[in-house]
Amino acid sequence: MTRASLEKDPRDVAAMFDDVAGKYDLTNDVLSLGQDRLWRRAVLRAVAAQPGETVLDIAAGTGTSSEPFADGGVNVVPADFSLGMLRVGHQRRPDLGFTAADAMRLPFADASFDAVTMSFGLRNVASVDAALGEFLRVVKPGGRLVVCEFSQPVNKAFRKVYTEYLMRSLPPVARKVSSNPESYVYLAESIQAWPGQRELATTISAAGWSQVGWRNLTGGIVALHRAVKPA
Ligand SMILES: C[S@@+](CC[C@H](N)C(=O)[O-])C[C@H]1O[C@@H](n2cnc3c(N)ncnc32)[C@H](O)[C@@H]1O
DSSP states (O other): OOTTOOOOOHHHHHHHHHHHGGGHHHHHHHHTTTHHHHHHHHHHHHHOOOTTOEEEEETOTTTTTTHHHHHTTOEEEEEESOHHHHHHHHHHOTTSOOEEOBTTBOSSOTTOEEEEEEESOGGGOSOHHHHHHHHHHHEEEEEEEEEEEEOOOSSHHHHHHHHHIIIIIHHHHHHHHOSOHHHHHHHHHHHHHSOOHHHHHHHHHHTTOEEEEEEEEGGGTEEEEEEEOOO
């Protein structure tokens, strides 16, 4: 994945995450100024999994987004298509059943999960519609979808400061802490190119999901979109 290219060829995306896997969690903590921990707790609450339910955490990476579920006694399946991320995840949490899977062609039967969640993954898939369709297929009727993704700060002045941080401050910091600084330039550019809250909600509805809504976190830097599969 190069600076000039925001084309999301699945092989390039997987290779980029293979490359950053070793330092992924450290870099995340530094660049989000620790906010990522709050976002993960919010995802857990939004999914609201009951004991005995099974949740697919797709694009789970090193499993950091799956851990709150596992630690809360929920059956969580962390799945990702970057073998490098899965390897680091397995070293960190050998108790989690890491699974190789592409969000656009999931290796799971219809209606196998009570909920599907995806944190900071949807922005990277080549076809958002294909992924949303696959999530709908593998979740049970009445099951939930929770997407946690970077979004648009709602306050204009805050949005300006944040855009400065994203485009000017983040790349030099990433250069110091990451093994692949180019990937953090891609991060900044892909966030800028990503649709806002309302537009993403419309895309989720168009894919067949009902009761679509969202909640902003950290002033809209991140949005949690929630939806239900029609019964
Ligand atoms: C920014 S990381 C997020 C990891 C984790 N969910 C978290 O919150 O820390 C994005 C992950 O999405 C994965 N990914 C991107 N496109 C994917 C796809 N089509 N299928 C499966 N995983 C994908 C990448 O391999 C990477 O591990």
